Every structure is written in structure tokens, then in C-alpha cells.
Amino acid sequence: MYAEYRIAIDVGGTFTDLIAMDSRTGKIVTIIKVPSTPKNPEKGVIKAVEQFLQHYGSPKIKAVIHATTIATNSLLGQVGLELPKVALITTKGFRDIIEIGRQRRPRLYDLFASKPRVLVEKKYRFEVSERLNANGDVIEPLNEDDVKKIIEKLKEEEIKSIAISFLHSYLNPIHELRVKKLLLSTLRDVYISLSCEVAPEHREYERTCTTVVNALLLPIIEKYFLQLEEGLRKLDVKAPLLIMQSNGGVASANIAAKLPVSVIESGPAAGVIAAAYYGRIMGINNVLSFDMGGTTAKAGAVINGSPLITTEYEVGGEVHAGRIIKGSGYPVRYPFIDLAEVSAGGGSIIWVDKGGIIRVGPISAGADPGPACYGKGGENPTITDANLILGRLNQKYLLGGKMKVFRELSEKAFRDKISAKIGVEVEEAALGAIKIANTVMSKVLRIVTVERGLDPRDFVLVAFGGAGPMHACALAEDLEISKIIVPAYPGMFSAVGLLITDFKHTFVRSIRKIVDEIDPVELETIFGELETKGREILRSEGVLDDQIVIRRTADMRYESQGYELSIAVNNPVDKNEIKELKKRFHEIHHLTYGYKIEEEAVEIVNVRIECVGLTEKPKLKVQECKLEENIEEAMIEKRTIYFENEEQWLETPVYLKDRLREGSVVFGPAIIEQYDSTIVVYPEWVAKVDSYSNVLLSRGE
Numbered sequence: 001m002y003a004e005y006r007i008a009i010d011v012g013g014t015f016t017d018l019i020a021m022d023s024r025t026g027k028i029v030t031i032i033k034v035p036s037t038p039k040n041p042e043k044g045v046i047k048a049v050e051q052f053l054q055h056y057g058s059p060k061i062k063a064v065i066h067a068t069t070i071a072t073n074s075l076l077g078q079v080g081l082e083l084p085k086v087a088l089i090t091t092k093g094f095r096d097i098i099e100i101g102r103q104r105r106p107r108l109y110d111l112f113a114s115k116p117r118v119l120v121e122k123k124y125r126f127e128v129s130e131r132l133n134a135n136g137d138v139i140e141p142l143n144e145d146d147v148k149k150i151i152e153k154l155k156e157e158e159i160k161s162i163a164i165s166f167l168h169s170y171l172n173p174i175h176e177l178r179v180k181k182l183l184l185s186t187l188r189d190v191y192i193s194l195s196c197e198v199a200p201e202h203r204e205y206e207r208t209c210t211t212v213v214n215a216l217l218l219p220i221i222e223k224y225f226l227q228l229e230e231g232l233r234k235l236d237v238k239a240p241l242l243i244m245q246s247n248g249g250v251a252s253a254n255i256a257a258k259l260p261v262s263v264i265e266s267g268p269a270a271g272v273i274a275a276a277y278y279g280r281i282m283g284i285n286n287v288l289s290f291d292m293g294g295t296t297a298k299a300g301a302v303i304n305g306s307p308l309i310t311t312e313y314e315v316g317g318e319v320h321a322g323r324i325i326k327g328s329g330y331p332v333r334y335p336f337i338d339l340a341e342v343s344a345g346g347g348s349i350i351w352v353d354k355g356g357i358i359r360v361g362p363i364s365a366g367a368d369p370g371p372a373c374y375g376k377g378g379e380n381p382t383i384t385d386a387n388l389i390l391g392r393l394n395q396k397y398l399l400g401g402k403m404k405v406f407r408e409l410s411e412k413a414f415r416d417k418i419s420a421k422i423g424v425e426v427e428e429a430a431l432g433a434i435k436i437a438n439t440v441m442s443k444v445l446r447i448v449t450v451e452r453g454l455d456p457r458d459f460v461l462v463a464f465g466g467a468g469p470m471h472a473c474a475l476a477e478d479l480e481i482s483k484i485i486v487p488a489y490p491g492m493f494s495a496v497g498l499l500i501t502d503f504k505h506t507f508v509r510s511i512r513k514i515v516d517e518i519d520p521v522e523l524e525t526i527f528g529e530l531e532t533k534g535r536e537i538l539r540s541e542g543v544l545d546d547q548i549v550i551r552r553t554a555d556m557r558y559e560s561q562g563y564e565l566s567i568a569v570n571n572p573v574d575k576n577e578i579k580e581l582k583k584r585f586h587e588i589h590h591l592t593y594g595y596k597i598e599e600e601a602v603e604i605v606n607v608r609i610e611c612v613g614l615t616e617k618p619k620l621k622v623q624e625c626k627l628e629e630n631i632e633e634a635m636i637e638k639r640t641i642y643f644e645n646e647e648q649w650l651e652t653p654v655y656l657k658d659r660l661r662e663g664s665v666v667f668g669p670a671i672i673e674q675y676d677s678t679i680v681v682y683p684e685w686v687a688k689v690d691s692y693s694n695v696l697l698s699r700g701e
Contacts, residue, residue: 005029006616007052008065008498009045010267011036013366014294014347015466016044017676018052019495023062026619028499030055031492031676033399038366041070042224046231053235061237065498066228067244067267071260074220075213075316075330084160084219087124088212089150089179091167095125097208104326116316116329119212124157126150128166128179136171147182154187163215165195165208170510173200191218198261199333201510201606206312206331210261213315213332217260225253240542242503247335248273248307249504249612252541261334264315267494269337272300272307274497275462277617278487278694280305287485288445288459290475291494292468294347294384295364299444300339301454308338308448311555311566335506340447344440346384346467347371350414350433352421358429360437372413373405381417383437383467385410386430391641391652392470392671392680400675427642435644438471442478449479456481464493466677473668473682473697477645484697491676496618503543503613505534508606514559515582515602524573526607527552534611543613555606556585558597564605565589631666634659636673643669646683657695664689 004023009016018032032051037044045066053059074083088098099118107113128147131140154162162183169176173196180192193215199207229241243256246265256263268291275289279302289300289307301308313336314329343362347370351359360383365371369378371385387393388410397404411426418429449456456479463472469486476484487493507530511523531550538548552571555564567585570577582602590596634655641652650669657674665688666672668681672695679695681687688696 004060004062005056006063006065006499007049007061008067008495009048010067010270010492010495010498011041011044011069012267012293012295012494013038013069013345013364014370015491016041016048017492017495018048019489019492019499020052020056021499021618023616026616028489028496028618031489031495033491033676035368035370036366038073038368041068042228042231045228046235049232049235049237053237058236061239063239063242064232064237065242065244065250065501067270067494067498068224068263069267070224071217071221071264071266072315074217075264083119083216085124085157086120086161086163086212086215087126087154087157087159088120088208088215089126089128089147089162089164090208091131092127092129094167094204094208095127096122097205098125098212101205101209106326119209119216119330120163124159126153128175130166130175132166132168132172132175134168134171136168138172138174142175142178144178144182147179151183151186154183154190159190161191161193161215161218163193163195163208163211165204165211167204169194169196170200170202170207173197191215191222193218198259201333201508202512203333206333209330210333213264213330214259214261217264218257221260221263222257225257229253244270244498244501245504246313246337247309247504247506247610248337248501250498250501250615251503251505255505255537255541261332264332264334265313265336265339268298268300268339268341270497270501271298271464271494272302272337272339272497273501274487274493275300275464276302276305276307277497277500278462278485279460281692282485284460284485286459288449288456288461288481290441290445290461290463290465290468290472292441292463292465292471293345294466295343295345295366296341297344297441297444297465297468298339298341299441299448300337301448301452301459303454308452309566310336310338312336338448340444342440342444344383344437345465346387347382348437349380349382350386350418350429351380352418356422358418358422358432358436360433360440371410373407373410375404375406375409378409379413379417381410381413381430381433383433385413386433387467387470389414389427389430390434391639391649393678394654394673395639431642431644434471438474438478441471442475445475445479460485462487464490464677466491469677469679469695471680473680473685474644476697476699477682482699486677486679486695486697488693489676490674490679499618502615503538503541503611505537505611506608507534507611508608510606511604513604515556515578515585515604518578518604520573520575520578523578523604523607527569527571527573527609530607530609531611534609538611538613541613547614549612549614551610551612553608553610554581554604555608556581556602556604558589559601559603565592566608569607631655631660631664634664639671641669641671641680643683650683660689662689662691662693 129143195211199210241253279287347365348361369376371382552569668685670681672679
């Protein structure tokens with residue numbers, strides 16, 4: 001019987017990871033790391049697939065699941081991903097809405113602060129005479145002569161993509177749909193984004209901004225997916241291409257290409273989904289996801305088995321200490337897994353500022369040239385170089401021997417760029433950089449816990465990414481976390497998350513009604529219509545009816561409030577469920593804000609459904625491997641390593657992960673090396689290998 005594989009490919013800033021699962025057995029059979037190709041990310045993906053095919057011949061591939069950062073990189077201005085010329089068509093009197101925005105200043109007391117660049121030039125923002133009222137009724141018909149004049153200007157300017165956002169179109173899309181029809185009857189090879197399809201919710205600034213961002217990304221994302229599919233076809237891979245979305249689910253490439261705002265945070269979401277899944281399998285409700293790769297470090301919280309979700313995200317803006325600075329970017333109304341992120345990865349460049357202070361990031365050495373120790377021409381010291389100097393990384397090679405590293409190049413980079421400027425020894429500079437990076441990364445863990453009213457001591461830390469397990473103990477000590485899980489494939493964990501992820505599509509409809517005035521039959525009808533739409537899309541992606549799960553929620557608030565809480569809605573909706581829904585809202589509001597006003601009118605702003613198509617999951621127990629009976633036989637050497645919590649160099653045993661069996665116990669200080677990562681076990685910590693080949697770290701046991 002021929003094997004069938006599902007392969008997952010995650011593109012990071014430094015490495016592109018491929019992991020393959022045998023669909024018949026559920027076992028993960030291979031892991032591959034290749035350097036990323038930032039200017040043409042599809043090349044790194046194709047190279048990883050080529051290596052897989054070279055090893056397995058011509059296997060049957062059932063699906064290719066992919067996470068990409070191309071949307072984010074485009075909005076951040078990456079060279080080679082230039083944004084297309086975009087036009088905005090909107091209601092007369094509202095063409096400057098994306099420039100006026102909200103009264104939000106990124107730096108409140110900075111008299112010279114500037115707003116983010118306007119995504120559509122004023123000369124490409126067009127007005128049309130038409131108007132709907134707040135109930136969605138037409139009070140001024142669409143002036144089609146205005147549209148025809150705009151079409152001529154669009155031709156003259158050779159506009160590539162068009163965003164259409166009319167006032168109150170989320171209630172009645174009649175005018176947006178008509179304009180689209182007129183445009184397509186005349187223009188060829190243009191991309192069109194309608195606000196009624198992209199973000200059918202109130203708040204005209206956010207809805208218009210989301211539609212414009214979608215229009216900007218449409219040509220870039222479609223081109224990328226087409227190039228990727230063409231490259232796979234040349235390798236005779238005909239399996240469907242599935243794309244990871246920001247909401248924690250996957251969608252087929254043709255559907256994701258129509259809604260590129262859904263893939264803006266594609267890559268980071270997969271790791272949180274994997275952490276949540278591992279937590280559920282191991283009976284742990286609350287986990288902290290910590291992902292430290294080559295470029296960034298990211299943190300997310302999982303409560304009662306579910307990642308925290310936000311319905312609005314600001315893209316392309318500034319980040320300070322892990323926090324997105326409100327008003328510095330572009331708001332997008334779409335479900336995103338709630339993450340905090342800092343530019344502190346293994347490739348983050350260490351430098352000295354004008355005041356003689358060591359800094360870490362935000363610039364990364366990336367994949368090319370990479371850290372100085374890679375020997376690819378990099379001259380700047382990075383976190384990877386610092387870990388190498390302190391003895392934590394293998395002094396000769398990485399990736400199981402496939403990548404040589406050169407300690408002398410790391411030392412030279414620190415000597416030339418740091419020591420020569422501030423007069424400290426190389427080792428002291430490396431240690432200082434590690435401490436700074438740990439401080440920055442502990443802040444992002446606090447953002448998703450302490451700043452959300454959560455106690456990090458109630459969580460188990462799941463540490464992954466190529467560099468995450470090296471820093472996990474230090475971060476856990478700082479936050480007083482007593483348990484850490486390092487998964488079997490930490491450096492490939494986001495790719496593992498892609499294999500775990502289900503299909504997911506979210507649909508929303510704005511209703512804006514007081515709960516006590518809602519007709520349960522009408523509400524049930526709305527949910528039914530959205531569910532029908534979701535089921536049709538999932539069926540088109542090959543999901544069977546018995547694999548479809550529908551989750552209903554309502555965005556609710558007190559009538560005088562400006563923002564909403566998401567409340568679960570049970571099926572079916574009747575008078576009793578309406579009462580229970582209102583009761584649940586008061587309870588959630590009290591838990592969130594510390595108070596409730598039961599006599600205040602409660603409003604349902606939007607209703608949402610989440611349509612999930614269940615997929616086959618990998619079995620966590622990994623392949624059988626040759627195991628040594630004696631723990632000492634798993635030790636490959638001893639190295640002198642500096643531990644900052646002990647403030648000294650310690651002779652430390654180094655173990656090979658592949659030689660550790662289930663139940664093996666390693667006492668810190670110790671190093672555990674494997675193909676895709678290195679685990680640093682601090683003094684007073686104990687590492688134990690479980691039945692899933694995870695390494696469980698605990699303090700003082």
C-alpha cells in the first residue's frame with residue numbers, strides 16, 4: 001500500500017520549515033529546514049518540497065498546508081513586494097475618511113508625530129452620489145453617471161485594484177454590488193474589493209480601511225499563490241494548496257486569495273494552535289505559547305484550551321515593547337489570534353547606541369547573510385552568536401551537522417562591533433545581550449497575561465521555535481512559572497500546528513438591536529443563512545458534512561458602550577435562549593471589567609458564525625528510534641557554559657535528544673541538542689522525556 005502524506009510548510013524570516021505526516025498512520029515522518037528566500041519566498045518553499053521528494057521519490061501528497069508572512073511584509077514595505085496602485089470609490093462627502101481616521105495619536109505628547117502613510121492617494125479617491133440611512137434604506141439612488149466618469153479616470157490612471165466602501169452598505173449592499181457590475185462590464189484585469197463582502201460591520205473608518213488593505217494585497221497574494229501552485233505542479237505535486245489564516249484555521253488557496261486580509265498573521269497563528277492542541281492532549285487548560293525564531297519572538301495565551309481571539313488588528317504600524325502602538329498602522333476588522341511580538345529572535349542584531357548602551361534588534365540578520373557564525377558574510381553580532389560564545393550552542397555545527405558554525409566569527413563580530421566601542425570583554429558583551437533579550441521577551445509574556453488580568457503562574461509555558469528552548473528557563477524564572485513543555489520538534493512546531501489546524505471560515509452580519517426587542521425567529525433565520533453559506537464553502541473545499549462544526553457568537557454591549565464582548569449563542573435560538581444570552585453577557589462583562597449593570601439595556605451589534613471543517617490530526621507519539629538504556633550513553637560531551645542565574649561558568653553535560661528514551665531524566669545544568677533546536681536546562685531545573693517525546697521541564701523537583 002502506498003503511503004499518503006500531508007505536508008506543512010512554514011516560512012519564517014530565517015528558515016523555511018517542512019514537516020510531513022503519513023496520513024495512514026498519523027506519524028510525522030520527516031522534518032526539513034532550508035534557508036528562507038525573503039525576496040522570493042516561494043523559492044524556499046519549492047526547495048523544501050524538492051528535498052522531500054528526493055527522499056521519498058514520488059509519494060502521493062494529499063494536501064500542502066502553508067503559512068506565509070508575505071501579506072505582512074508587503075504592508076511593511078519589503079523590497080520586491082511593492083504595493084499596487086489602488087483607487088477608493090466611496091459615498092459623496094466621505095472620500096477623506098481613511099485620512100481623517102480616528103482621534104488616535106501614536107505618540108500623544110509628540111508635537112511632531114505624523115500619521116501613517118495614507119494607503120490611497122487623494123487623486124485616486126473618488127466620490128459617488130448615493131446614500132443609505134442607518135437602517136439600510138435607500139434615501140438617494142446611485143448616480144450611475146458618476147460611476148461612468150470614474151471608470152474613465154480609472155482607465156487613464158491604469159488602476160490595478162479598486163476598493164468600494166459606501167455608507168451603511170453592511171446593512172444593504174445594493175449600491176456596492178451595482179458599481180462592481182458596472183466596473184466589470186467595462187474594465188478588464190482589475191481587482192475589486194467590496195466592503196459588504198470584506199467587512200460587513202458598522203464603523204465606517206475601520207470597514208473602509210479593511211477594504212482598502214484587502215484591495216492592496218489582492219494582486220500580491222494572488223500572484224504569490226499562483227507562482228507557488230505553478231512551482232508545485234512542475235514538481236508533479238497536484239495536491240490542494242491550503243493556506244493558514246490569522247483566525248487559526250486554514251482555507252483553500254483560491255478562497256484565501258479573495259480575502260488576503262485573512263492571511264496577514266498567517267505564520268504566527270499556527271504555533272498558538274499547536275500549543276493549544278498539545279495542552280488539551282496533555283490535560284492542561286491554560287498554556288502560554290512562546291515562539292522564538294530567527295527574527296522575532298511571539299507570545300500568546302490559551303485559556304481553557306482556546307486561544308484568545310481579537311476581532312480587530314492594526315497592521316503595518318509600530319511596535320513598542322511588544323505592544324502595537326494604536327494609531328500607527330491600519331485597522332483591519334477580521335478575527336486574529338491575539339499575539340504580542342517583539343523583534344528579538346536568534347538573528348536579531350546586537351548594536352551599541354550613541355549613549356554607549358547595548359541594544360538588541362529590531363533589525364535582523366535574516367537568512368542572508370544571517371548571524372556572523374554562519375560564515376555567509378554577516379559582520380554584525382546576533383543573539384545566536386551570543387549563545388554560541390556562552391557555550392550554549394554546539395561549537396561545530398547546527399541542524400544535525402548540516403550547517404557548520406564558526407565561533408571565531410562570532411567573537412570577531414562582538415569584538416569589532418561591541419567591545420571596541422564600550423570597552424568590555426566579548427563574553428561580558430554576549431551575556432549582556434542575552435539578558436537584554438530575555439527582559440524584552442519576558443515583557444511580551446506579561447502583555448498576554450498580566451496586562452489581560454491573568455497570572456502567569458497559573459500557566460504552563462510551551463517553548464518552541466529554533467531559539468525558544470534556549471531561553472525558556474530564564475523567562476520562566478522571571479515570571480515564576482514552574483513548568484515548561486518543549487515539544488518533540490520545537491524548531492518545527494509552527495509547521496506541526498499547520499497539520500493540526502482545521503478549516504475555518506468566519507461570517508458576520510450586523511443587526512444593531514436591543515436584546516429585549518429581538519425576534520428569536522428572525523435571529524435564528526440570520527444564523528441559518530450564514531451557516532448555509534459556510535457549509536457551502538467547506539463542501540467546496542472537500543469537507544464532509546459529518547466533519548463540519550458550527551459555532552455561534554454575538555457581539556454584545558450595553559447600549560451606551562463603544563465596544564463589544566463576544567458571547568456564545570446556543571442552537572436553536574428561542575425565547576429562553578435570548579434570556580440566557582443576556583444573562584451570559586452580564587456574567588462575562590463582570591469577569592472582564594469587574595462590574596455589571598443588569599438594569600441597563602443590552603444590544604446585539606453583530607452575529608457571527610465560525611464554520612469549522614475538522615481535519616485528520618497527527619499522532620503525537622513520534623517514530624520509534626534507537627534508544628540507549630543508560631542516560632550517560634546519551635551524553636556526547638561536556639562543555640563549559642555560562643549561566644547568568646549562577647553568575648559563573650559551569651561544566652555542563654551535553655545530551656543528544658535522539659538517544660533519550662521515554663522516562664529519561666536529566667538534571668540541570670545540562671544541554672539537550674537535537675536537529676531543529678537546543679534546550680538549555682538551567683541549574684535547579686529537571687528535564688524529563690514523556691511518552692510523546694516532549695521534554696518537560698520543572699523547577700525544584
